[in-house]
Every structure is written in C-alpha cells, then in structure tokens.
Amino acid sequence: MNIQVKVDEDVSGAAGAKTFPGSDSRRYNYFEPKGRKATHYEDVTVDVQPDPERYLAQGWIIAFANGDPTYSKDWTKVKSSNWHAYRAPDQEWERTHYQRQSTIIGTTQNIIQNGRRSGAPDRFDKQWVKILQDHLGAYKHVEYGLGTALMHAQRLGYTQMVNNVLLTNCSYKIRFAQDITLYLGELNLDLPALDLSAGKTHWLEDPLWQDARAAVEGVMGTNDYIEQTLATNVCIEPLICELFRSGFIMQDAAAQNDFITPSVIAAGEADYERNLVNCVELLSMLVADPAHGAENRSILTNWLQEHGGRALAAARQLQPLWSLPVNKRARFDEVLAVQLARVDSITTAIGLDPLAR
Amino acid sequence: MSLSLHSITQQKGIPIAEATRRIADLGWTPTYVKEAMTFPTDYKISKHPKDPMKQVLRSYFPMQEEKDNRVYGALDAALRGDMFRNVEQRWVEWMKLFLAIIPFPEISAARSMAMLGRLAPGDELRTGFTMQMVDEFRHSTIQMNLKKWYMENYIDPAGFDITEAAFGKCYATTIGRQFGEAFLTGDAVTAANIYLQVVAESAFTNTLFVAMPSEAARNGDYALPTVFLSVQSDESRHIGNGHSFLMSVLNNPDNHLLLERDIRYAFWQNHGIVDAAVGTIVEYGTKHRDKKKESYAELWHRWIYEDYYRTYMLPLEKYGIKIHHDDVHAAWDRIVKEGYVHKVAQFFSAGWWANFWRLEGLDEYDFEWFEYKYPGWYNEYGAWWENYRKLSKPGSVPITFADTGYVYPHRCWSNLVPCVIRDQFTTDVVDGELYTYGHEIDRWTHKEAFAGEYQGRPTPAMGRFSGKRQWEELYDGWDVADAIKDMGFVRPDGKTLMAQPHLSLEEKDMWTLDHVRGYTIKAPIKILRDLSPADREKHIADYKKGFTIKRL
Numbered sequence: 014m015n016i017q018v019k020v021d022e023d024v025s026g027a028a029g030a031k032t033f034p035g036s037d038s039r040r041y042n043y044f045e046p047k048g049r050k051a052t053h054y055e056d057v058t059v060d061v062q063p064d065p066e067r068y069l070a071q072g073w074i075i076a077f078a079n080g081d082p083t084y085s086k087d088w089t090k091v092k093s094s095n096w097h098a099y100r101a102p103d104q105e106w107e108r109t110h111y112q113r114q115s116t117i118i119g120t121t122q123n124i125i126q127n128g129r130r131s132g133a134p135d136r137f138d139k140q141w142v143k144i145l146q147d148h149l150g151a152y153k154h155v156e157y158g159l160g161t162a163l164m165h166a167q168r169l170g171y172t173q174m175v176n177n178v179l180l181t182n183c184s185y186k187i188r189f190a191q192d193i194t195l196y197l198g199e200l201n202l203d204l205p206a207l208d209l210s211a212g213k214t215h216w217l218e219d220p221l222w223q224d225a226r227a228a229v230e231g232v233m234g235t236n237d238y239i240e241q242t243l244a245t246n247v248c249i250e251p252l253i254c255e256l257f258r259s260g261f262i263m264q265d266a267a268a269q270n271d272f273i274t275p276s277v278i279a280a281g282e283a284d285y286e287r288n289l290v291n292c293v294e295l296l297s298m299l300v301a302d303p304a305h306g307a308e309n310r311s312i313l314t315n316w317l318q319e320h321g322g323r324a325l326a327a328a329r330q331l332q333p334l335w336s337l338p339v340n341k342r343a344r345f346d347e348v349l350a351v352q353l354a355r356v357d358s359i360t361t362a363i364g365l366d367p368l369a370r
Numbered sequence: 371m372s373l374s375l376h377s378i379t380q381q382k383g384i385p386i387a388e389a390t391r392r393i394a395d396l397g398w399t400p401t402y403v404k405e406a407m408t409f410p411t412d413y414k415i416s417k418h419p420k421d422p423m424k425q426v427l428r429s430y431f432p433m434q435e436e437k438d439n440r441v442y443g444a445l446d447a448a449l450r451g452d453m454f455r456n457v458e459q460r461w462v463e464w465m466k467l468f469l470a471i472i473p474f475p476e477i478s479a480a481r482s483m484a485m486l487g488r489l490a491p492g493d494e495l496r497t498g499f500t501m502q503m504v505d506e507f508r509h510s511t512i513q514m515n516l517k518k519w520y521m522e523n524y525i526d527p528a529g530f531d532i533t534e535a536a537f538g539k540c541y542a543t544t545i546g547r548q549f550g551e552a553f554l555t556g557d558a559v560t561a562a563n564i565y566l567q568v569v570a571e572s573a574f575t576n577t578l579f580v581a582m583p584s585e586a587a588r589n590g591d592y593a594l595p596t597v598f599l600s601v602q603s604d605e606s607r608h609i610g611n612g613h614s615f616l617m618s619v620l621n622n623p624d625n626h627l628l629l630e631r632d633i634r635y636a637f638w639q640n641h642g643i644v645d646a647a648v649g650t651i652v653e654y655g656t657k658h659r660d661k662k663k664e665s666y667a668e669l670w671h672r673w674i675y676e677d678y679y680r681t682y683m684l685p686l687e688k689y690g691i692k693i694h695h696d697d698v699h700a701a702w703d704r705i706v707k708e709g710y711v712h713k714v715a716q717f718f719s720a721g722w723w724a725n726f727w728r729l730e731g732l733d734e735y736d737f738e739w740f741e742y743k744y745p746g747w748y749n750e751y752g753a754w755w756e757n758y759r760k761l762s763k764p765g766s767v768p769i770t771f772a773d774t775g776y777v778y779p780h781r782c783w784s785n786l787v788p789c790v791i792r793d794q795f796t797t798d799v800v801d802g803e804l805y806t807y808g809h810e811i812d813r814w815t816h817k818e819a820f821a822g823e824y825q826g827r828p829t830p831a832m833g834r835f836s837g838k839r840q841w842e843e844l845y846d847g848w849d850v851a852d853a854i855k856d857m858g859f860v861r862p863d864g865k866t867l868m869a870q871p872h873l874s875l876e877e878k879d880m881w882t883l884d885h886v887r888g889y890t891i892k893a894p895i896k897i898l899r900d901l902s903p904a905d906r907e908k909h910i911a912d913y914k915k916g917f918t919i920k921r922l
C-alpha cells in the first residue's frame with residue numbers, strides 16, 4: 014500500500030497557512046448584499062430558507078395534500094418581483110435579539126422592584142388602581158392576540174428575512190404581554206385587593222373593549238401574513254396600542270401618583286418602533302415593485318381600510334377610558350388626532366393613500 | 371446573627387406556578403372572527419396539553435443570553451488559542467457538509483411551531499412553543515455564524531463560501547432537506563409533533579448534538595462543541611413540549627392508528643437519514659482512533675436503543691399504541707451487522723467529485739480501528755479504501771468509473787439515501803410509476819403512509835412526496851465536468867474542483883475540471899424504468915446480490 018498523495022503532517026489548518034485556488038475566498042458569495050459589504054445579519058440570514066428560483070435545484074420535495082409546496086408565493090395575495098431583496102432595517106439575528114430582550118427584562122424588573130421597595134404602589138390613586146386592574150388587564154390580551162397571530166405568520170413568508178422579522182415581532186409581543194401580566198401580579202402582592210381576573214372579564218365582556226377584540230381577532234382570523242403584519246403594525250398598533258399606551262397610560266399615570274407603570278409600558282413603545290420600521294420597509298418594497306406595485310397598492314389599501322376601519326372604531330369605543338381617572342390629563346380627541354396623524358405618516362412612508370376617517 | 375443585604379432587600383415575588391397559570395390565561399377563544407386554521411391535520415385533539423416546564427419569557431431570555439455569551443466568549447478564546455493550527459482538516463472538511471445542512475432543519479423547527487400553536491385547546495403550551503420557536507431561530511443563526519467563523523479562519527474556505535447555494539444543489543444535502551421539510555410540510559401533527567419533537571428531538575438530537583461535538587473535540591475543534599452543546603441544552607424543553615402534546619393526542623383513541631403510522635415512519639426515516647449522515651461524519655471524518663472510544667454503533671445502542679426505545683417508545687404501548695419493535699431491531703442490525711454507516715461512507719467517497727468538501731481516504735490506523743470495532747470490516751471495505759487512495763492523484767480514473775466492481779446505487783424514494791444495503795433493496799409501483807427503496811419500510815412509507823388513505827381510513831391532510839426527488843435525474847446524461855460547473859462546486863480560478871479525494875493543497879495534487887471531463891452521469895432509476903419487465907427483474911436480482919470490490 015503506497016500513499017499516492019503525501020500530506021505534510023506539519024501543515025497548519027489556519028487561514029493563510031498556504032496559498033492555493035480558493036484560499037482567500039472568505040465571504041459568503043451566493044447573495045447580493047444590500048450595501049457595499051454584507052452585514053453580519055445578512056450573512057446569517059439570507060438564503061437559509063431556500064427557493065426553487067435560486068439554488069433549490071430539486072424543488073421542494075414534500076408537498077401539502079392540496080399540492081402546496083413547503084413554501085409558496087401564493088400564501089399572500091400580494092406579489093413581489095424579488096422577495097429576496099427585503100432586508101430588516103433592525104438587522105436582528107439571534108444574538109442581538111437575546112441581548113435586547115434581556116436588557117428590556119432587566120430594566121423592567123429593576124423598575125418594578127425599586128418601585129415596590131419604596132412602597133410606591135400604596136401611593137397610587139385608588140381609582141387608578143382599578144383602571145390598571147380592569148383596563149391594563151384587558152389591554153394585555155391585545156398584545157397577546159397579536160403575538161399569536163404573528164407566530165402563525167412566521168411560517169408563511171417566502172424568504173428567511175421576511176419570516177424572521179415576523180418571528181421577532183411575535184417574540185416582542187408575547188414577551189410584552191407577559192411583562193404586563195407579571196407586573197399586575199406583582200402589584201397584587203402589594204395591593205391584595207387588586208383582582209387579577211378582572212382584566213380578562215373586561216376584555217371578553219366590557220362593551221368598551223369589544224371592537225378592540227374584534228379588531229385583534231380579525232388579525233388572528235386571516236391566513237395572509239402580509240395582511241397580518243399590516244393590520245398589526247399599520248392599523249392596530251397606532252390606533253389601539255399606542256393610543257392606549259402613550260395616549261393614556263403614559264400621559265395620565267404620573268398625575269395618579271404612578272411612576273412605575275409608564276416605565277413598564279415604555280418597553281412596548283420601543284418594541285413597536287423597531288417592528289414598525291421593519292414592516293414599513295417591507296410594505297413599501299411591495300408598493301414600489303416595478304411589476305406588481307399598482308396591484309399590491311390596491312390590495313394593501315383594501316386591507317388598510319378594513320383593518321384600519323375596525324381599529325378606528327375600536328379606538329372611538331375606548332373613549333370613555335379617558336374620563337375614568339380622578340386627575341384627568343390627556344384628552345381623548347387630541348390623543349386620537351395624534352394617532353391618526355401617526356397612521357397618515359406611516360401610510361405616506363409606505364406609499365398608500367390615507368386611512369378613511 | 372448576621373443580616374445579608376439580600377435578606378433586607380429581598381421582595382416577595384410571584385411563585386412560578388402562579389406566573390405560568392396567569393400567562394396561560396392570556397388566551398381566549400375568539401368569537402367575532404374564527405381563528406385561521408391554515409395547517410391541516412387528521413388528528414383530533416380535545417384535551418388541553420400541560421406545560422411541564424413551567425417557564426416564562428422573563429427568565430428565559432436572560433438565561434439564553436448568558437448561554438450565548440459563553441458561546442461567543444469561547445469562539446474568541448479558540449482564536450486566541452490558535453485552534454486552527456492544530457485542527458484536523460479531515461474533520462473540518464466534513465463540517466462543510468454538516469453545517470450546510472443543519473441551519474435549515476433548525477429554522478424549519480421554528481416555523482413548525484406555528485403549526486402546533488393553534489391545534490390544541492388552551493394556551494398553556496403556547497409559551498413553550500414560543501420559546502422553542504425563538505430557540506430554533508437561535509440555533510439556525512448561531513450555526514450560520516459558526517460556519518462563517520470557519521470560513522474566515524480555517525485554511526480552506528472553499529465550500530463554506532457557497533454554503534447555502536451548495537445546500538440547494540448537492541446530491542447529499544438532499545437528505546437533509548428531506549429531514550427539514552418533514553418538520554413543516556404535510557399533516558401538522560405528523561410533521562411538527564411526531565417527526566420533529568417525538569422522534570428527531572427526543573431520540574436523535576443526542577447523536578447529532580452530543581456525538582458530533584465529542585468527535586469534534588477529539589479532532590482539535592473545540593468551537594463546534596461549544597455551539598452544539600449550547601444548542602442541545604435547549605432540547606430538553608422541546609422534548610417536554612413534544613411529550614406533553616403527544617399525551618393530549620394519545621388521549622383520543624381515534625388518533626391511535628395515525629400515531630402508529632407516524633411513529634413508525636418518523637423513527638425509520640430518522641434512522642435512515644441521521645445515521646447515514648452523522649454516522650459517516652463521526653466514524654469517517656475523524657483522525658482519532660482510540661480503541662476505548664465508543665463507536666457510533668455503541669453510542670446508538672446507548673442513546674437510541676436503551677434510552678429512547680426502552681424508556682420513551684415502549685411505555686407508549688400501555689396507552690394502546692402499537693409499537694413496531696421489529697423496526698428498532700432492524701435499524702440496529704443495519705448499523706451493527708449490515709454496515710449501513712460503512713456503506714454510506716463508501717458511497718460518499720464513490721461520488722467524491724460531486725462534493726463541495728475534500729474527502730480524505732483512510733490509512734492503516736483507520737483500518738485497524740474499524741477492524742477492531744467492526745470485525746470483518748477490512749475484508750469488506752479494505753480494498754475499496756486502498757483503491758480510493760491509489761486513484762486520488764489527478765489524472766487517475768475517478769473511482770466512480772474505475773473497474774472496481776462497485777455498482778453505483780439506486781436511491782431510496784422515501785429518505786433519499788442511496789439503497790446501500792443491497793439485499794434490502796425493493797421496488798414498487800405507485801400511481802403507475804416505478805420507484806426504488808432502500809428497505810421495505812421505506813416502500814411502505816411512500817406507498818401507504820404518504821397517501822390519502824391509511825388502512826381504509828381517509829387521511830386527507832397527509833403530505834405527499836414531490837419535486838425532482840432524485841438528484842441523479844437532474845444530471846442524467848451530463849458530463850461530470852459540466853455537472854460540477856453547473857452546481858458551482860469549482861474554486862475561484864474557474865477550474866480547480868472544490869472537492870478533492872485527499873487533503874493536499876499543492877496545486878499539482880489538485881483535480882481540475884479537465885481531470886473529470888469525459889465521464890457521463892447516469893440516473894439509475896431511469897435505467898431501471900427503461901428496462902423490459904424481464905430485464906428489470908434480472909437487474910433487481912443482480913443488484914440484491916451485491917458486489918465484490920476488486921483490488922486495483
């Protein structure tokens with residue numbers, strides 16, 4: 014037995030130890046970076062979900078019973094000339110996601126702990142405590158419902174980039190729903206009279222919340238993932254979530270001697286900024302599509318009017334909330350006007366006509 | 371008496387059981403609009419699954435961030451310690467294949483959580499599914515990151531640089547695609563619960579994420595263990611999710627027939643795929659030949675047979691599920707008596723030029739170890755590997771086309787692994803077309819399990835095999851050089867192959883397109899389908915007889 018090709022036993026396995034064809038090919042070379050150079054996010058994300066139109070030579074090798082392949086362009090009504098062009102502006106990948114989520118959790122827990130340590134919950138206005146119990150308690154279900162809808166959505170997108178932003182959006186919503194749930198539970202340790210089941214009852218039965226619930230169930234009830242992200246980030250977030258979070262809780266809490274709740278709720282505001290930018294980038298890509306832009310625009314407009322209309326009705330139904338606090342601060346009309354202007358700035362950024370009033 | 375700061379400042383918190391109960395109460399049954407049910411299943415689930423893990427995202431994210439910090443710290447330390455100077459290239463080359471495959475099954479697992487989320491009543495397990503979804507997103511991107519790290523720091527980046535393109539084109543990654551797609555296509559419970567959680571995660575992640583890292587460490591690669599043991603540490607939660615969901619499914623006797631079908635299919639296919647890939651890499655990708663080390667067969671016996679079969683599968687019988695004991699024994703026999711792993715490795719080397727990694731032959735140390743662990747090995751495979759070495763010099767006939775007696779294998783229509791155990795080869799006609807299978811259970815999988823009816827019961831949600839399942843058909847009649855160019859498995863100079871049948875990086879030793887031009891690829895299934903019935907019968911009989919390798 015003679016060895017035909019002798020390998021130098023001392024050869025190092027480190028980069029640069031030797032020059033030969035390919036020895037300096039040190040970048041993923043199968044996709045077009047968005048910028049001049051691929052970002053770390055692009056390297057760990059692009060093309061992990063394959064596509065028969067790119068490199069998947071054998072096509073998808075399992076199908077659903079109805080003939081749908083593992084991933085299908087037909088799972089949304091809109092079309093793209095190149096789904097692969099999308100990149101998430103927040104560039105999230107696993108490490109940044111865990112870092113950000115952990116930081117939020119750490120901050121939230123510090124705020125709650127320090128507040129409780131100083132006896133703050135006892136100084137909350139009593140009427141305000143009931144508002145938190147009933148209505149922050151009801152509101153947490155909005156966050157949860159959107160989270161579960163987005164979990165469903167992240168199975169359906171045509172590329173890894175699209176599905177990963179739906180996944181992180183879901184992860185942020187469900188974490189925030191849990192944050193609120195646990196915060197109320199902790200308040201309850203200091204305020205034993207607080208009824209933790211009241212929130213769900215209000216969510217399911219209080220006339221104030223029924224249009225909001227219908228709006229959220231409308232997102233849970235569709236199979237179209239683009240419709241789901243539009244309904245969530247363009248309609249329900251500004252008209253129900255932000256309206257409630259910043260237009261009510263953040264503005265009124267201080268006057269009721271509550272400095273804790275606004276800080277807990279602020280995390281949801283920061284989450285939304287990221288999710289919104291990711292969503293706007295995606296939807297504006299679809300509206301600007303050279304081949305399908307016009308058709309996409311009309312589909313997105315229909316969804317905007319449908320889900321936006323429902324969300325606006327829900328917002329108006331919530332109006333009595335603003336009269337509940339003893340020390341009133343925010344005025345519903347002004348707050349709603351701010352949020353409608355917010356929706357208009359979003360639709361303008363996407364390239365859609367404004368939501369009908 | 372001393373008071374610690376902690377005992378002064380400590381506050382009462384919410385007990386974890388109560389926290390998880392409150393969180394599960396976030397869900398409700400929609401009344402204005404019915405929740406969308408995109409993903410069909412033939413199972414009926416009426417019992418609320420319980421979350422055995424009792425975890426909340428508030429503790430989950432910081433715990434995972436800490437795990438991440440350890441991984442990234444270890445990668446930095448490996449570079450500072452000059453890990454690549456001493457790493458075995460034989461080993462890292464196989465990582466080009468393994469890491470091309472694995473991020474897709476991982477992200478598929480994330481996606482598949484969507485399919486389970488709405489199937490069972492109640493919301494207790496949804497937090498578990500959310501965590502699993504984010505975990506799998508973690509696994510997929512942390513593995514893409516590891517691969518990038520190899521590409522940047524290992525001597526030969528070729529093959530890492532085209533990784534996701536290679537994944538879509540290679541004759542071997544097709545096996546990994548079958549594995550990953552099986553998590554997320556077809557009947558939702560079959561795919562996401564049984565195939566993924568109950569079988570792949572509960573049984574085979576040990577071989578994937580524990581055997582592989584141990585072997586990596588033995589080859590001087592301590593980066594892979596850091597990443598994969600961190601990945602594996604999430605699996606106990608996934609196994610818990612799977613078991614809890616399974617208990618809800620079991621509760622309805624109407625589901626028992628489907629469970630029998632799916633556990634059988636999933637176990638057999640996981641064996642076919644994972645043992646082929648991981649078995650080959652662990653046994654043939656290593657330079658470490660300590661005889662005290664457990665062989666893949668020994669590991670399999672411990673993890674699959676003792677742990678999984680005896681403590682997970684067998685107890686399902688008391689719920690009335692028929693367990694196919696014979697299948698487990700047949701899989702074991704294939705590994706220990708019928709040379710499944712050796713024959714797959716032989717196939718990988720037979721088609722070395724179609725790889726996008728370099729595949730080193732074996733030497734006398736390897737021979738000795740194999741003979742010790744698998745008595746009789748040298749008689750059956752020794753001549754093959756000696757031939758492989760002799761033909762590793764450019765200008766030799768590629769071993770595939772040399773007169774060694776080797777018969778290029780048919781491919782199994784079910785798991786896409788070549789039908790390497792010749793006497794188990796079988797065929798059948800489905801919807802008027804002839805197909806080939808590696809084993810009777812693979813035939814059953816295609817014809818009986820993946821169909822619209824199972825034992826007289828309609829199964830309208832069951833998936834179907836689709837696509838151009840056999841790689842060889844894509845390139846039937848092609849010149850080898852043209853096929854390699856078409857796949858993109860050529861180095862940046864436009865002529866040197868990424869694949870090499872040795873580890874030398876001297877240009878004079880490296881094969882180019884010119885060395886493989888003039889040989890034609892033939893799809894065995896086409897040959898078989900084109901034969902007359904009588905000739906076909908003879909072909910099959912000859913195939914089942916096997917072959918003897920001639921020493922060149």
Ligand SMILES: [Fe+2]
Nearest residue numbers: 476479506509
């Ligand atoms: Fe995983």
Ligand SMILES: [Fe+2]
Nearest residue numbers: 479571605608
């Ligand atoms: Fe997993």
